[in-house]
Amino acid sequence: MNSARSFSLALRFALREMRGGLSGFYIFLACIALGVAAIGGVNSVAGSVSSGITAQGQSILGGDISFALNQREVTPAERAFIEKQGKMAASATMRSMARMPDGSDQSLVEVKAVDDAYPLYGTLKVSPQQSLADMTREKDGAYGAAVSRDFLDRMGLSLGARVLLGSQTFELRALIENEPDLLSSGFNFAPRFLVSLEGLHAAGLVQPGSLVNHIYKVALPDGAPDAAIANVRRQAATGFPDAGWNIRTRANAAPALSANVERFSQFLTLVGLTALIVGGVGVANAVRAYLDGKRGVIATFKSLGAPARFAVLVYLIQIMVIGLIGIAIGLVLAAIIPYATGAALAAYLPVAAGGGFFPGALALAAIFGLVTTLAFAIIPLGRARDIPATALFREQGGEQRGRPALFYLGLAILLIAALAGLALYVAYDRHITAIFIVSAIAAFGVLRLAVGNIHRPGALTPSVVLSLGLGLTLMVAIALIDGNLRRQVTENIPAQAPDFFFVDIQNKDMGDFTKLVRGIVPDGKLTSGPMLRGRIVAFNGQNVRDMKIPPEAAWVLRGDRGITFAEKVPENATLSEGAWWPADYSGEPLVSFSGREGKELGLKLGDRVTVNVLGRNITAKIASFREVQWETLAMNFVMVFSPNTFAGAPATWLATLTIPDGEKNLAPDVLRQVTKTWPAITTVSVSDALDVANNLLSQLATAIRAAASIALAASVLVLGGALAAGNRARVHDAVVLKTLGATRATLIAAYVMEYMLLGLATAIFALVAGGVAGWYVVVEIMKLKAIFLPDVALMTVVIALVLTVGFGLAGTWRVLGQKPAQVLRSL
Template sequence: MSGLPFRVRVAFRLALREMRGGLKGFYIFLACIALGVGAIAAVNSLSRTMTDAIASEGRTILAGDVRFELDNREATPAEYEWLSGLGTVSVTTGFRSMVRLPDGSDQMLAEVRGVDGLYPLYGTLETDPQQPTSELFSERDGVYGAIAAPLLFERLGVAPGAELLLGNVRLRLSATLTNEPDALSEGFGFAPRIMVSREALQASGLIQTGSLVEHAYRIRLNAPLGDDDSVRALAARAFPDAGWSIRTSDRASPGLTDNIARFTQFLTLVGLTALIVGGVGVANAVRAFLDSKRTTIAAFKCLGAPASVVSLIYFLQILLIASIGIAIGLAIGAVTPLVAAGFLKEVLPVSAAPSVYPSALGLAALFGYLTTAAFAILPLGHAREVPATALFREQGFQKARLPSWPYLAGAVVTLAALAALAVFSAHDRRIAIVFLAAIGGAFIVLRLVAVAISALARRAPRVRSPALRLAIGNIHRPGALTASVVMSLGLGLALLVTLALIDGNLRRELGGTLPERAPNFFFVDIQGSELDGFRTIVRQQAPEGELVEVPMLRGRILAFNGEAVNAGNVPPSARWVLRGDRGVTYSEAVPKNATVAEGEWWPADYAGEPLVSFSAREAGEIGLKIGDTVTVNVLGRSITAKIANFRNVDWESLSINFVMVFSPNTFRGAPHAWLATLSDPGASDAQEGAVLRAVTNAYPTITSVRVKDALDTANRLVGQIATAIRAAAAIALVASVLVLAGALAAGNRARTHDAVVLKTLGGTRRLLIRAFTFEYMILGFATAVFSLLSGGVAAWYVVARIMNLRSVFLTDVAVTTVAVALVMTVGIGLAGTWRVLGQKAAPVLREL
């Protein structure tokens, strides 16, 4: 009966009996576990709700079973015939263009979409008032019907029934667009939607050779074709050089799904940070709990209980208590999709049916148990060494030396399992590994910071003030709170500083720095026949402005060195190069805003095989080298060019930049349009408005993009994302507060002894309060300095290296961080210490 099962049963019964006294001392423990587990469970449950909604309504989101997209050209008769053989085909055409009032007094950029009579094949086009599409887009006396998003009505100050001009055609606004069923599959738009018939587009004169136009062919299949890869293989066999982008309903909105996955990973890692910070609180709570049980542990040993059974008793008890916190966190995660259902209806134009997701809850529970075990094992190892003499004498267990090797090995194995779970459950494992390495490094540095603070306090010169002398002594004495306070606050504040600096730098770039460096306007779809007249108008309206023009085509990268591209083998930061069509150009000379990083530029009169210059950073991430070949599909024709050089590109300037610049002979004779920028730093809003009106009225087919408006849209989007990020950072900060409170509570026993002895020796309550205040201020300031340094470095890396933007250290963030650290340490410290100062001396002195 003395085997392992018997020992486990006995330990379990004793653990349950000890829990009859309640959870006193474990409330912070429960809060830390519940907060971290709840954050992870809620984020992953909400993510599953959104992705399941997208997957379940893939046909509606795509408005078809499969979509074939061609840029800058329509399908040939043979291609269209093949598509029609698969099922019912609905054709839509999308691009950006200017819409303007008939009197030319106002205009704006719009996302224009022309649809046919079959649109949508799935889902419902909702308008106000609701009408059949034949009525909405009907032509009467040369005026075509149109519907538009509410924002377009608001900005132009018009109402349903008003008329607008689009290119060379007059439109009648029939209704307000309230729901575009396949809006998610169309991607993010920088301008409000206006929808017309394809006949209206043909009459507008906007569809010309070289125009940046997307033609989408949605199909309701006669018979299933299989998954996305099967459809691609079938299309490649039929028309290998078509260059179309293919998407099936099971991947109706891959961009949105990937973004949800990335954001979920980020928030999960923030939740894991809160859980790991909470792990420090677990260790403090377990240590304090076991310290309070030292006489009980000694009694067990006196009665013959082996040390392993004693450890098992309290390990099971800790797991049972952790289960309560995990259950609370799982309940939070389970109800989050239900609470967020109303919000999701506004974000996703599909019905999100909230549910309970066992996999998401199971993942969060596993994180919770592993964190509890990882941070509880070492205190249990210390408790194992409690001598039987502690039954007769008040003393804590020895914490100065490490526990025995099995406990050290158990802690290492559990931490490794926690790290492995974080990596293998991540969307991007590379980011997860970097994150975990940063967390591990932060723990080491925080420990070194605590050691450095103690060493400095130990070597500090003697000061006159008794309160300050006591504070300095408290920082380096045995059992000091230095390590606990620094560890508790360090990670949470560092994360808060990092996110605040990233948010501040993004807003600074979008709101100030970028607009100062960026051109005032981008002009797109300038036809060769319009170029001279366009130049004349711009020079008349902005004589001080700088006009830059380049030829532009659109091309999709098909292969590198003859092998089809595989975005899965490319780092996420460079995958955008391989998605969809990219703008390409040709040039005899190196562009003014770029420099050759490697290789040689071609001569001005070059006439050999096609050559291409590739952006250096993206080429490095993809793994390209000089001499490799790139195959690009342009206007339905596949062109293979050799990489002659790499260029350093200043993307953040927002000037005209291309990933690929070809030698001029590559596209000799190919039809194309022109792209231009106008930079005039001194132009007022009125002068910019005059330029916009003059160009739009003279050349309605030219699309004019005011950079300031585009940056305002991006700024609003960044603001929405930043709100979610700040909420996530707040979770980690709350965890830090809880851990700090727990660390201070765990040290109250020693503080009580100190306070009683000092009061017995003549110390006043005022002196003790001043001493404790100085101590907490020193620790808070030291932790704030670490958080500023580590958070500043992390934010710089993200902004400068990943986002390629200029990074500056923001003074207001620094001041706020120091203030928060001081308020938290001093406030929470004094709140916990106040009760200690009121302890009666006799009961404490009898225990010494």
């Protein structure tokens, strides 16, 4: 029989057998549909958000191109170049303290000062609506300001109230409803305080060395293509190589948001892949159970002379048809998800992401679904092929659970490798994806070793532990990561961190500042040091833009970094390699680099680091590496330079204050007196910052748990299918035992014990696998200390027991209702 005729005949047989419906494959369908919908939906939503960012790039950036400088304004030559390109809008951002005139309260604010050209694109919406000029101009001795609602809530104020910013009075004239270029500024730590550039300068906040970011945005002539914008960027880079400005275009308007969307979509894709893998277990269970029920048919094929591969082909066609139906259902759901989530996303993202059709995302999901179906179906098909016809005619005990032929085993391995390769290919962070793949493969291997010798043929142990265990593993890992992060933020960090950071202390005020603080808190620990802002531009003469930087170290090169200089090793750091310079050192500039970050960047002693500070490129040789405990939130820097490097530079001072436990009540006095005496000093309360971080963690953890529930839902579906598939054998066992005198209560007690043991085995598997995964993320990736959380273990055991016993008894109750005579007659 030639291949074409064989396939045609197999197709006819397959379709004829499927006329009876999809009984036994509903779990199969649901699992594949759920996994495909998750992967396709997530990537479609990510595509929708990304396309929204691209389409609204001008509004989000506030221009076609922007030039940002730290701690300095543009030179006349730089300004002339920028203004030549098109209409320019200048702005400045910084953190400062807004306070009540009577000194009764104060709040950290994100100050944004703009000129009359703001915004170049988009619309600033305020309430009550008014022109920017009227809203910010000076009137009756006060400049105007527009603020975000959280500032009013924090201070307990309403519009019309007056507050002090620096040395100037500002009247709160409007509430900000929409700031068009908010996303381009990244994460805002404090409430927005919008004023005019004139008002900012009148407040006296901009001093030499102040941490202020000057931004110049340009609207090019209408219809300027991306190529023209790229050309402006090249001219700026070549014409002003030492400017040190951060240039951003409308094509990359919100890089932080884009990166976070990529990261979150990768996580959700892995969740969807987990659901598919769990669903794969359901596929294997369904195919095995289905083929067990078709033993007579397969035996008939073989008895009539059909080759073994013919039976495999018949049922492979059926399985793929059912799999394609599940994939189609998943794709329909995935295509709907971007439209269904548009309104919800609008509440969190100021970007229109109102849906769209993304064939690439759907095709990716379909491929994942197709490969998963084949990978998990091929082993049961291979086993069915190799079972002798005589064994297939046996009613009980003839199931073969041995290893299939090498061809099928090799094909399964190739398909799993293809699945892993595809996941790596589309990954945003291949390191994380590789860990996920290795962990998944290890979980299957460990489970096989663990249960291979403790279950009887046909027992539910492998199916139940794999199906429910993988879903619970993901939940355990997330819970442990979240719990350790929360513990770090709410317990560990507060116990070690200072109470206050003081920023922008002028050199001339440092003595008086120290005297005032020590006068209020004599036993407090006050640490201080000079600080500048600089951007790393090159290593060993090679521009960092041309280098491949590992993801874990990318933050060091992202934007400007705080840098300092010191004669001695900082007290909260220890040298791990190299030597410190003498106190009177006057040779070539030297720098001490943070050890972990230096290692991640591939640096070594003697390498050269070039930083741009205040428009000057300065190159220093790495003289040492330091071990820095970032989690203490103490005053730490990636780079500490020799003092001669920045001789004469207009540095400001940074200080931290740790108040003894018995004197925490003095914190409000410190805040009030420092803000009143030096309005330009920005005071950051660490406890307030940690509250913000904890709230963000809570929101993120809720979103992640909700997403991870997809995998748990797939686990529950497969669990139900696995338990239902075992009911056929249980009918026989229950009837035999009832015939021998066992009561219903005895059988129920036996089954409850069995399901409890299954649930306990599943919980142990999930705790071990999830615990290892959580530990690795916390210790190796986040570089934190990990602890075991008993409440997570208890929750896992309870969920596993409730699901296994609940689903098990639901099916067993019907089994126990079978009449012995009726079942015995059918044997």
